[in-house]
Amino acid sequence: MCPVQLDGIGPLARFSRRSFLRYSAAASVVASVPILTEAHLARAQRNTLPKNIPPGAVRIDANENPLGPCSGACSTISGLIPEGGRYDFDLTEKLEKTFCEMEGFKPGYVMAYAGSSEPLHYTVLAFTSKDRPYVTADPGYEAGMYAAKVNGAKVLMVPLTKDYAHDVKAMVAADPNAGVFYICNPNNPTGTITKYEDIEYAVANKPKGSVVLIDEAYIHFSDASPSFDLVKADKDVIILRTFSKLYGMAGVRCGLAIGRPDLLAKLQLYGMNPLPIMAVAAATTSLQVQELVPQRKKINADIRQETFEWLAASNYKFTPSQTNCFMLDTGRSGKEVLAAMQKKNVYIGRVWPSWPTYVRITVGSHTDMEKFRAAYTDVMNSSTAGLEPMPLPRRLRETPFTHLS
Template sequence: MPSNLKAAITRRGFFRFAAGASAAVAGLPVVTEGMLAHAQRGRRLGDPNHGVHIDSNENPLGPCDAARQAMMSMVPMGGRYLMNQESDMVELIAKQEGLDAKNIRAYAGSSEPLAYTVLAFTSPSKPLVIADPGYEAPMFSAQSVGAAVLKVPLSDPHGAAAHDVKAMLAAASNPGVIYICNPNNPTGSCTPRADIEHVVANAPKDTVVLIDEAYIHLCDAPRSMDFVKEGKNVIVLRTFSKLYGMAGVRMGFAVGRPDLLEKLDYFGRNFLPITATSAAIASLKQADLVDTRKKITAGTRADTMAWLKQQGYAVTPSESNCFMLDTKRPGKEVLMAMAGKDVFVGRIWPAWPTNVRISVGTPEEMMTFRKAFTEVMANPATAWMESPRAHGGKFGEGSTARWS
């Protein structure tokens, strides 16, 4: 049996998962970026592939050619579990990151370990501390176990838009989890390494610092794997959903001390799709893939942000595949009007009500965005009402409210 699976599949562990994890997880949604975007769109759309969707932080390039070929080669083997393949992927990640395989747990994306970390380490007496605006998914996990969610405004929101780490540390005397998404979703901004070091060094001894590096490959910011190597109370999340273009393929992993990862094991793990593991392995072996795709995204992002600034609009200093755009109007009205032109942006964060998040699409998609945005800002209400699908239901009906 692969070494990295032994800890999860033991007789005692198996029965603990079967009896405890299933009961604990039942009814608790693992919220993903895709779910939040779909909730924002609402039921009115019909065909989810219609129009330009720059609201989910997806990579429109999709998997690289090597990953596509690897997935195709796995199709004939789809009737087998191929248990060694996950182990091979974990061993490759460990080698590339200078870690031991026991420090890694693979999942179908990073949403599961994000949710499990919050479920494992927060409680009614141990709150979650999170940036605002920040990625919302951890909040739902915290709320499901009765943990308080303490939102801390980003520092210098009109400038660097980084995590205010001193305020986050001061928010609670006994936080269960301090969540740092770097680069941040939705602003795309990075928090300086020195600030992250400050959190890790000064957090209470039983607090887990959860560093979400879903977008880390899109920027030049220092990585956080060294905290794990040093044995800190840190869990780092990575995903293949963003730069690697595998959002729909589903592959990610968590990195941490074995004793911390064992807390996540309580909530169960399953065999991973062999297509996903093969695609991940192939992607990791492409030496120039990260730099090439980072440049592609950066170029499209820079062109779009420069155009918006020329039009007089403020944007956050993004180093990722998304940024926040201040529309100078209620963001929801602009979002609705853009949807009326079949260009879907979003979401709205209550802390910044005039801002909408823009994901970076292809150059062609961003040109379509420019045209629609220009028309919408001339008269957003009219643009919305003229949409042939505008009367199919209230925008976001039965959806956005579920997450806010």
């Protein structure tokens, strides 16, 4: 792990007064920012009290992987339980070193976190302000928008192109003082791809001093080109990777931020907690299972294709996803359909305001998708009136974001 240097001294040495004040200011900001994850956003829309999914339900609302961690990762976790009383920073450093060696990064360009949500939020906090807006796609993953709101930054939402890619030219043109351009590639919720050349354009034409935050949480499921070369060229880019999706470790919590050491150092101002040793060790093991990514990519693709063929045969419109989620056009209020599906014990993903008739569907197991098809057929053949789900909590509703057309 690349340590933060505090006025020329290491992180374990005595703080200077200036360093202490800088860290105190950052800590006070973090204390007011909830680290929202996909799990929080999914749970907020469940029409149940308490908001726990009942036993036996189909859970395809949070982009989880029903396969869970691979067998090697499970063995690693089990073997480390007796060491749970130790911090073992060496295991975190081993993960970072392993990833650097596998992907050709210099030391200090990779930093591990408990998932990718923390570095996403910390990047927004570090590079946006009331004078430096946050620019994102619409529809797009929402977590960074809430961090920007708490930071006092304006949020600018740019519609996707007709091909469901990020409209990078419109994003770059959205505000000459923007601090962060967030590109989720493949995109959550649509599962669609933005070309590497378009991301290159955003990096080359963005305002000076801003960063392009590229979230590659779902890239392992797709044929999208990674943006690693931009980091290796020392561009103003931070890339996020997670073990929550294809690697099946959403509940174990491990992710990576990848960027120039000076950029990553700015994130460390907002959090430097030791990581769960089981998580980082399981992640290291997972990286080294060569067949894991292609095998799981094929499993997901086969189930997704089977689902798409059924949807197409049934004349239902959907986005041409390459990941473990896609957007499904219900042709009516998406919120009503979501609530009606819950009545059938099938929990599907949420609705984005700009696409009110669409719901997001996670690609689950074969059995999950069979039950989804049966329930969806019943719902679409019946009235869903009067089944509006519970509203989002106030902190998730009051969002003065600017939609650009």
